[in-house]
Amino acid sequence: MKFYALVILLGIISLQPSLQQSKNQLVVTLFYEPLCPFCRSYFTDHLYYTYLMLQKYIRLELVPYGNVTKELHNLEYTYKCQHGPNECLLSQFQACGLIRSTDQRSQAEFIGCIESESKTAFNLKAFGACGSILGLSGKELMTCALGPEGLNLFGLHGEKQKLYITNLNQIPWLVINYKQVKLEKPEDTLKVLCQYLKNEPLACKEILLSSNSQNSIVMKQN
Numbered sequence: 001m002k003f004y005a006l007v008i009l010l011g012i013i014s015l016q017p018s019l020q021q022s023k024n025q026l027v028v029t030l031f032y033e034p035l036c037p038f039c040r041s042y043f044t045d046h047l048y049y050t051y052l053m054l055q056k057y058i059r060l061e062l063v064p065y066g067n068v069t070k071e072l073h074n075l076e077y078t079y080k081c082q083h084g085p086n087e088c089l090l091s092q093f094q095a096c097g098l099i100r101s102t103d104q105r106s107q108a109e110f111i112g113c114i115e116s117e118s119k120t121a122f123n124l125k126a127f128g129a130c131g132s133i134l135g136l137s138g139k140e141l142m143t144c145a146l147g148p149e150g151l152n153l154f155g156l157h158g159e160k161q162k163l164y165i166t167n168l169n170q171i172p173w174l175v176i177n178y179k180q181v182k183l184e185k186p187e188d189t190l191k192v193l194c195q196y197l198k199n200e201p202l203a204c205k206e207i208l209l210s211s212n213s214q215n216s217i218v219m220k221q222n
């Protein structure tokens with residue numbers, strides 16, 4: 001039992017691309033389901049762009065898992081994903097890509113590519129083509145996703161989610177510096193991250209300026 005716990009813990013630690021972390025970086029972790037429409041739009045319309053603007057200041061961790069039912073059958077775990085078996089497969093596929101890259105920007109692009117492709121159809125060929133962002137072939141990703149590695153990585157993402165989130169009452173979940181954050185408005189992601197960063201990055205100063213100028217326009221009208 002102890003050994004099992006240690007294996008899980010080491011696995012979770014090794015899932016974190018900690019090489020690039022510096023003291024001043026925020027750790028921003030997104031727990032999501034690859035086929036949940038709101039997760040998809042949250043990532044492609046908000047978090048991805050926010051990440052691009054604040055790249056140097058944040059360490060982005062993407063964890064495709066979500067509302068998964070895990071059951072033990074004949075000493076093996078089986079998983080049921082909220083949006084069906086395709087979602088479990090896609091979570092494994094994404095996990096296989098994420099673990100093979102330490103470059104966060106490529107990781108974000110890879111996930112963004114799949115999430116925007118999946119808007120129109122569940123097209124494994126198109127998802128495979130997204131692998132080129134990481135220098136991987138669709139075949140390599142698929143072999144990993146369908147094999148024990150994909151399943152193990154998926155299980156580790158589940159353990160990680162359990163460590164961070166005690167009550168999964170919303171999907172996606174954004175976690176900043178290991179604490180759950182309730183985002184009232186997805187479009188406020190940049191603003192919220194800027195608050196954590198004390199508005200230091202240039203992109204934050206720009207939104208402050210633009211909101212000030214809007215205020216002054218309103219005041220003039222009064």
Ligand SMILES: *[C@@H]1O[C@H](CO)[C@@H](O)[C@H](O)[C@H]1NC(C)=O
Pocket residue numbers: 067082168169170171
């Ligand atoms: C998780 O899935 C279960 C079973 O499908 C469902 O009853 C529950 O509402 C879901 N929770 C969330 C947060 O979506």
